[in-house]
Amino acid sequence: MxxxxxxxxxxxxxxxxxxxxxxxxxxxxxxxxxxxxxxxxxxxxxxxxxxxxxxxxxxxxxxxxxxxxxxxxxxxxxxxxxxxxxxxxxxxxxxxxxxxxxxxxxxxxxxxxxxxxxxxxxxxxxxxxxxxxxxxxxxxxxxxxxxxxxxxxxxxxxxDIETASIIKYTINAFLASKVLFFNQIKEIFDNQNFNGSWDDFLNLICLDTRIGESHINVPGPDGKKGFGGACFPKDIAALINYASNINVDLSILKEIQEKNNNIRSEYKKSNREAEQNIKFTN
Ligand SMILES: NC(=O)c1ccc[n+]([C@@H]2O[C@H](COP(=O)([O-])OP(=O)(O)OC[C@H]3O[C@@H](n4cnc5c(N)ncnc54)[C@H](O)[C@@H]3O)[C@@H](O)[C@H]2O)c1
CATH class of the missing domain: 3.40.50.720 (NAD(P)-binding Rossmann-like Domain)
Known part of the structure; x- marks a missing residue:
């Protein structure tokens, strides 16, 4: 060409x-x-x-x-x-x-x-x-x-196209799960009066490259707990729905979705979330 x-x-x-x-x-x-x-x-x-x-x-x-x-x-x-x-x-x-x-x-x-x-x-x-x-x-x-x-x-x-699709969804589902996981770990710091701070904890734990620096901040970049925006909630819902149609029960991801919906339903939806018809209801 x-x-x-x-x-x-x-x-x-x-x-x-x-x-x-x-x-x-x-x-x-x-x-x-x-x-x-x-x-x-x-x-x-x-x-x-x-x-x-x-x-x-x-x-x-x-x-x-x-x-x-x-x-x-x-x-x-x-x-x-x-x-x-x-x-x-x-x-x-x-x-x-x-x-x-x-x-x-x-x-x-x-x-x-x-x-x-x-x-x-x-x-x-x-x-x-x-x-x-x-x-x-x-x-x-x-x-x-x-x-x-x-x-x-x-x-x-x-x-192949199917593997490519599952790669995309798995990455987003994994990162969204990471967000919720760190939301729960933060509750330990909120509940206890440790001498060290949550920020110290993050600065140190991210030195392990298997954990890394992404998706560990609470609240996230939009200033809210849990995960939102135009992609994560939509992609997690789509992966759960697709898996259930082929009789695969993504129970761990469903639990994460439910917990996230509980958190995010307390906030007003952003324009991007509304545009994508995202619902934070269980
Ligand atoms: N935004 C992200 O971070 C991101 C990341 C990876 C993948 N994706 C995926 O990529 C896709 C696009 O996402 P986006 O964020 O760019 O969407 P977007 O909403 O920002 O943009 C979509 C564009 O398509 C236009 N459009 C709608 N209907 C049209 C039509 N009939 N003809 C021509 N144009 C039309 C809209 O006007 C808009 O400009 C989605 O499937 C999304 O899930 C998005």
Whole structure:
């Protein structure tokens, strides 16, 4: 692929879409968002080499994810006969991925691990890069990142779509569990008058690299106990729902979700939580 013909389309220009946008400073970009004039049918003339789909997957009332927006976008891409690699970055469960991947012969899943406050840096410096789907298409996506992006870690791992999805959900479920675990340990410090402080405890315990510095602060970055925001509560609910549909009882995670809901239902929901239809009820 000659360097000057690289055309990139991004559908969904929120935290993930904007970070992808910044990650490819030199490409010809075509951005489609809910209120932009650009439409999917315009992609016929643009003839993109690759489309990054960074659309929302809000929470359904039963905890599953709502993939209707992505579904309708795939239907339109097919309707206009736009034939290029479609890279899905949204967080979706394996069953939904299996359905979505049927819409196009060139489907690649590339789960995203960024945090909202540091979205661009996280995407550029991500420690983990997973591509899933047809091997040749995954290799082409890898080459596009290598040749056109400013990503620093270009070590990509290729796997199947289901494993890729479970990796994404497991990381978020593990980190959310870590948050609740440290919330409970903090209760010991709140309950007892130790000579040392909670901050001393954190400064020392994080020296063990198996624990590390992330997700141990109480309250968290939003100033609240427990975990909230647009991702953790939604992803934990989706993983529990998916597992229960295949008769796997994630009882530890359910307990964590229940305890978190008890904590978070005491707070007013943030706009991001409301947007994603997140519910903190048991
Ligand atoms: N925010 C994060 O930290 C993060 C991290 C990793 C993965 N994810 C996942 O990535 C996906 C996107 O997350 P986000 O935080 O970027 O979402 P977001 O809400 O910030 O952005 C989504 C964008 O899609 C646009 N949009 C909605 N419907 C559309 C349509 N029909 N056509 C075109 N554009 C449309 C919205 O206007 C918005 O700009 C979700 O599945 C999320 O779970 C998010």
């Amino acid at each position: 000659p360097e000057d013909t690289f055309n990139l389309a991004i559908i969904g220009h929120g935290f993930v879409g904007k970070a992808i946008d910044e990650c490819f400073p030199k490409s010809n970009k075509f951005i489609i968002d809910i209120d932009s004039k650009n439409q999917i049918k315009d992609l016929v003339d643009i003839n993109p080499n690759i489309i990054f789909i960074c659309l929302p997957t809000p929470m359904n009332d039963d905890g599953s994810i709502n993939s209707k927006i992505i579904e309708s976008v795939f239907i339109e891409i097919k309707k206009y006969g736009i034939d290029c690699i479609n890279v899905l970055k949204s967080t979706v469960t394996p069953d939904v991925l299996q359905k979505l991947s049927q819409h196009t012969s060139r489907f690649v899943y590339n789960p995203e691990f960024l945090r909202e406050n540091t979205a661009v840096d996280d995407l550029i410096n991500s420690q983990i890069n997973i591509l899933a789907g047809n091997r040749n298409d995954c290799l082409e996506v890898q080459n596009i990142f290598i040749n056109f992006s400013i990503k620093k870690n270009l070590n990509f791992k290729i796997t």
